[in-house]
Amino acid sequence: MADPDEQVRARIRGGDASAADDLLARDHGVADLLARAAAGTGTDTAGTTGLAWERLLADARTGAVTASLRAALLGRVVTVLIEQGHLDRTELPSRPFFMPPGDRWAGWWLDDHAAWPPGTVLTHGQVLTALRRVPVGLRVLLVLRDAAGLSADETEPVVPRSAAQQAASLDRARATYLAGFSVPDPGEEPAGQPKDQAAAPQDSGADPDGPQAMGLSCQDVFGLVGRWHDGDMPGPERDSYEQHLLFCPPCLAQVGNVRTALIALREAATVMAGDGLHGRLRGLIEAGR
Numbered sequence: 001m002a003d004p005d006e007q008v009r010a011r012i013r014g015g016d017a018s019a020a021d022d023l024l025a026r027d028h029g030v031a032d033l034l035a036r037a038a039a040g041t042g043t044d045t046a047g048t049t050g051l052a053w054e055r056l057l058a059d060a061r062t063g064a065v066t067a068s069l070r071a072a073l074l075g076r077v078v079t080v081l082i083e084q085g086h087l088d089r090t091e092l093p094s095r096p097f098f099m100p101p102g103d104r105w106a107g108w109w110l111d112d113h114a115a116w117p118p119g120t121v122l123t124h125g126q127v128l129t130a131l132r133r134v135p136v137g138l139r140v141l142l143v144l145r146d147a148a149g150l151s152a153d154e155t156e157p158v159v160p161r162s163a164a165q166q167a168a169s170l171d172r173a174r175a176t177y178l179a180g181f182s183v184p185d186p187g188e189e190p191a192g193q194p195k196d197q198a199a200a201p202q203d204s205g206a207d208p209d210g211p212q213a214m215g216l217s218c219q220d221v222f223g224l225v226g227r228w229h230d231g232d233m234p235g236p237e238r239d240s241y242e243q244h245l246l247f248c249p250p251c252l253a254q255v256g257n258v259r260t261a262l263i264a265l266r267e268a269a270t271v272m273a274g275d276g277l278h279g280r281l282r283g284l285i286e287a288g289r
Helices: 006-013 018-038 045-061 069-083 124-131 136-147 163-180 218-223 225-230 235-247 249-267 275-286
Strands: none
Touching: 006 018, 006 045, 018 045, 018 069, 018 124, 018 136, 018 275, 045 069, 045 275, 069 136, 124 136, 124 163, 124 249, 136 163, 136 249, 163 218, 163 225, 163 249, 218 225, 218 235, 218 249, 225 249, 235 249
16 A cells, blocks of 8 residues: 655655645644643643654655654654653543442442533533543543544554554543543532432433443443444444443433544644744755755
């Protein structure tokens, strides 16, 4: 299969400055999103993405970049953040959504389960806030796979995990990201009953003789909702998953939520590069003639 980036790399090596414009139009939005999502508070992410772009083109000009240009760019964004000590290491507390281990209803939704009003439209600010609730390694993986659309093979040099490990990590990242939209602002009381007075799951529409008997709790379903949305489930597992949805309105609501959240993630990668960056990168390519 032909490498779709080979023509672009050849243009860069040949000193065609317009290649910079084409790459910026295609990939700057997702590079900017990754930098803003992965950087600590107060970081100059414009400087981060600018340096990552300069390194990418300098290496592409010498033929040192043979992989996907988008993957190579995003890897350099992460590298710059690490080198400069700007990678976000903040661990934010998570809100419990499921009955705890040992409880009769362990793994089922609390009464105040994560639910959005129908027709919710997520803003870019909400996307970034929810992203920043995800641990940074999973956050990077989520942006690479779901915003940038990279394959597991393309992502592995940046996040050194096998395809199977990435699948499990991506399930966790998506679930944490999705849950982040339902975390109240600091000082705001969570909706619903206190944890020790939580209603039994059947009050939320769940049938304890249905999906629980098949070994899938609400927590299991929530963790796999992204994979189900992708159609990446074996037939029997998918059948059990969808059987749970028939019995459980709160989990069924999450199917719509994950679609909304993942579309919003892709749409958050829309920032355009400024004229100054265009000029610097064009000059870098022309200097190699």
